[in-house]
Amino acid sequence: xxxxxxxxxxxxxxxxxxxxxxxxxxxxxxxxxxxxIGLIVEDIANAFFASLAKSVESVAAxxxxxxxxxxxxxxxxxxNDLIQLLAKQVDGFLITPSTGMKAGVxxxxxxxxxxxxxxxxxxxxEIPFALVDNYGGVSQATEYLIEKNKKNIAFxxxxxxxxxxxxxxxxxxxxxxxxxxxxxxxxxxxPYYQDKTQYEPRIRSFLQKQPGIDAIIFAxxxxxMFGIKALKDLDIAIPGKVAVLSFDxxxxxxxxxPAISVISQPVQEIAAxxxxxxxxxxxxxxxxxxxxxGVLVPPQLILRNSV
Amino acid sequence: xxxxxxxxxxxxxxxxxxxxxxxxxxxxxxxxxxxxIGLIVEDIANAFFASLAKSVESVAAxxxxxxxxxxxxxxxxxxNDLIQLLAKQVDGFLITPSTGMKAGVxxxxxxxxxxxxxxxxxxxxEIPFALVDNYGGVSQATEYLIEKNKKNIAFxxxxxxxxxxxxxxxxxxxxxxxxxxxxxxxxxxxPYYQDKTQYEPRIRSFLQKQPGIDAIIFAxxxxxMFGIKALKDLDIAIPGKVAVLSFDxxxxxxxxxPAISVISQPVQEIAAxxxxxxxxxxxxxxxxxxxxxGVLVPPQLILRNSV
DNA sequence: CTGAAAGCGCTTACAG
DNA sequence: CTGAAAGCGCTTACAG
Numbered sequence: 061x062x063x064x065x066x067x068x069x070x071x072x073x074x075x076x077x078x079x080x081x082x083x084x085x086x087x088x089x090x091x092x093x094x095x096x097i098g099l100i101v102e103d104i105a106n107a108f109f110a111s112l113a114k115s116v117e118s119v120a121a122x123x124x125x126x127x128x129x130x131x132x133x134x135x136x137x138x139x140n141d142l143i144q145l146l147a148k149q150v151d152g153f154l155i156t157p158s159t160g161m162k163a164g165v166x167x168x169x170x171x172x173x174x175x176x177x178x179x180x181x182x183x184x185x186e187i188p189f190a191l192v193d194n195y196g197g198v199s200q201a202t203e204y205l206i207e208k209n210k211k212n213i214a215f216x217x218x219x220x221x222x223x224x225x226x227x228x229x230x231x232x233x234x235x236x237x238x239x240x241x242x243x244x245x246x247x248x249x250x251p252y253y254q255d256k257t258q259y260e261p262r263i264r265s266f267l268q269k270q271p272g273i274d275a276i277i278f279a280x281x282x283x284x285m286f287g288i289k290a291l292k293d294l295d296i297a298i299p300g301k302v303a304v305l306s307f308d309x310x311x312x313x314x315x316x317x318p319a320i321s322v323i324s325q326p327v328q329e330i331a332a333x334x335x336x337x338x339x340x341x342x343x344x345x346x347x348x349x350x351x352x353x354g355v356l357v358p359p360q361l362i363l364r365n366s367v
Numbered sequence: 368x369x370x371x372x373x374x375x376x377x378x379x380x381x382x383x384x385x386x387x388x389x390x391x392x393x394x395x396x397x398x399x400x401x402x403x404i405g406l407i408v409e410d411i412a413n414a415f416f417a418s419l420a421k422s423v424e425s426v427a428a429x430x431x432x433x434x435x436x437x438x439x440x441x442x443x444x445x446x447n448d449l450i451q452l453l454a455k456q457v458d459g460f461l462i463t464p465s466t467g468m469k470a471g472v473x474x475x476x477x478x479x480x481x482x483x484x485x486x487x488x489x490x491x492x493e494i495p496f497a498l499v500d501n502y503g504g505v506s507q508a509t510e511y512l513i514e515k516n517k518k519n520i521a522f523x524x525x526x527x528x529x530x531x532x533x534x535x536x537x538x539x540x541x542x543x544x545x546x547x548x549x550x551x552x553x554x555x556x557x558p559y560y561q562d563k564t565q566y567e568p569r570i571r572s573f574l575q576k577q578p579g580i581d582a583i584i585f586a587x588x589x590x591x592m593f594g595i596k597a598l599k600d601l602d603i604a605i606p607g608k609v610a611v612l613s614f615d616x617x618x619x620x621x622x623x624x625p626a627i628s629v630i631s632q633p634v635q636e637i638a639a640x641x642x643x644x645x646x647x648x649x650x651x652x653x654x655x656x657x658x659x660x661g662v663l664v665p666p667q668l669i670l671r672n673s674v
Numbered sequence: 675c676t677g678a679a680a681g682c683g684c685t686t687a688c689a690g
Numbered sequence: 691c692t693g694a695a696a697g698c699g700c701t702t703a704c705a706g
């Protein structure tokens with residue numbers, strides 16, 4: 061301590077009296093660091109991403125970082141704009157990329173800006189990522205339904221061609237095929253709609269065409285949400301006639317009657333791992349290179365009354 | 368046009384080739400403007416605030432502004448910290464203040480930083496605000512239940528001493544008293560819990576103590592959510608035994624069986640009005656003072672199967 | 675009309 | 691050790 065306690069007090073009194081607040085824009089201009097992390101998610105209004113954002117925020121706050129968000133809504137243009145917009149204003153990125161953001165993400169990586177992908181990744185790119193074990197989660201759920209003696213299990217997916225959705229479907233197809241239960245007609249792939257209400261009629265007509273279904277796995281929370289609505293509209297008893305399981309846990313599934321069984325993502329853990337990988341990069345000096353590591357976090361199968 | 372089209376093309380090609388991105392920190396340092404708006408809400412994970420944030424974001428984008436969020440969780444310290452943190456980095460604030468943020472908000476006003484309160488306000492302060500007509504909404508809902516011949520209508524509120532909650536309760540008490548139906552024991556005021564699951568047992572024991580209740584109005588979405596859970600746990604039929612109405616519309620209320628009737632806030636309109644008031648202030652020159660206006664937006668009573 | 679220079683508010687390497 | 695000066699990347703008032 062080279063400065064006397066007295067002086068410290070004196071200065072702090074002045075700071076308080078004059079209401080001095082340092083200008084971060086100036087500090088950032090000088091140091092090149094902003095102490096802000098950019099979090100780009102698919103849709104901040106979706107329960108999964110909202111809770112992911114909250115977790116990231118709390119982990120980041122502990123190490124002195126703030127977080128700014130943006131939603132891509134799976135629109136490549138919007139996503140790439142967000143990268144552009146935030147690039148100079150954040151010390152690092154946490155990104156949920158849509159398929160078409162690959163070029164943007166590659167370009168970002170070339171600039172050596174710290175970057176971690178979450179929820180999904182590019183299998184052929186060496187970019188660190190943190191996400192749930194999608195394949196494992198759906199495998200376990202499918203096995204469970206088969207053990208419960210279900211024969212005609214349907215899988216409802218969204219045709220985004222993103223790795224996490226592909227893995228969920230691949231797990232379903234693999235397990236079902238292994239047991240000789242796979243039929244193509246039990247696989248429903250719907251387009252990605254901004255307006256999620258459009259899923260309800262689509263799922264309803266699928267259910268009407270496939271009356272033999274005795275269980276359904278929904279690949280996302282919004283598919284599950286509107287799928288349940290479709291089932292109720294058609295007066296199909298859950299789980300009496302059809303057992304139901306969905307990816308992602310939300311209030312709606314917990315509060316639904318019957319409560320819906322889910323493959324739950326450990327959001328806290330995903331956020332913590334992603335931040336760890338990001339901090340690794342941000343703190344890595346020019347010599348020691350941060351590891352191009354990918355982390356797969358195990359999901360949790362939560363059984364409720366819908367199966 | 369003083370610059371030839373050719374030159375414009377040439378420069379833009381170079382911009383693209385070199386990947387030039389202007390440094391906003393530098394621009395902001397020079398101009399004093401950031402083109403960012405700070406949105407401080409109660410809890411970004413709450414469906415109401417998430418949808419409000421989304422609306423604000425879309426209105427702001429149209430006029431060239433970005434939005435950064437923060438959640439207070441009704442913690443005065445956290446709220447005031449957010450103001451401090453963002454003060455120099457935003458051109459204006461949209462704030463959902465907790466009671467203890469009054470001093471912080473007053474101080475902010477003195478700095479002449481553009482500022483609009485949303486969702487709630489300080490009745491004795493001249494700060495522009497945009498929110499729903501809470502009194503009108505609950506009045507209408509209460510009248511409706513009385514017309515439906517309900518005699519023992521309960522009101523479940525959270526004891527936050529914030530103007531919007533007070534107005535909701537005041538409307539209920541006024542209407543019930545006018546009809547000679549008000550009983551103090553039908554009014555439940557619960558503390559504000561971070562962990563919302565705590566509301567369920569509290570509401571459950573209230574219901575057990577007051578078996579004569581034939582209708583309930585929940586003053587917030589989370590009270591409604593856990594209130595419905597409590598009713599179902601106790602096997603109280605909705606609406607057979609007890610009619611249910613909640614403030615705020617959410618997926619959960621729309622998807623619940625029975626679907627829950629709500630006093631819905633026109634989020635788009637609140638966001639649009641708040642942004643209008645904020646832009647007024649941000650564009651007001653030093654001479655013309657922006658109006659210290661307050662806007663009350665009418666809510667919508669959406670009747671579903673729970674009444 | 676146009677180009678060079680000043681300055682926003684910080685941080686830090688450097689001269690003394 | 692300490693204080694003054696340079697410079698981060700922009701924008702804009704100003705000199706020529």
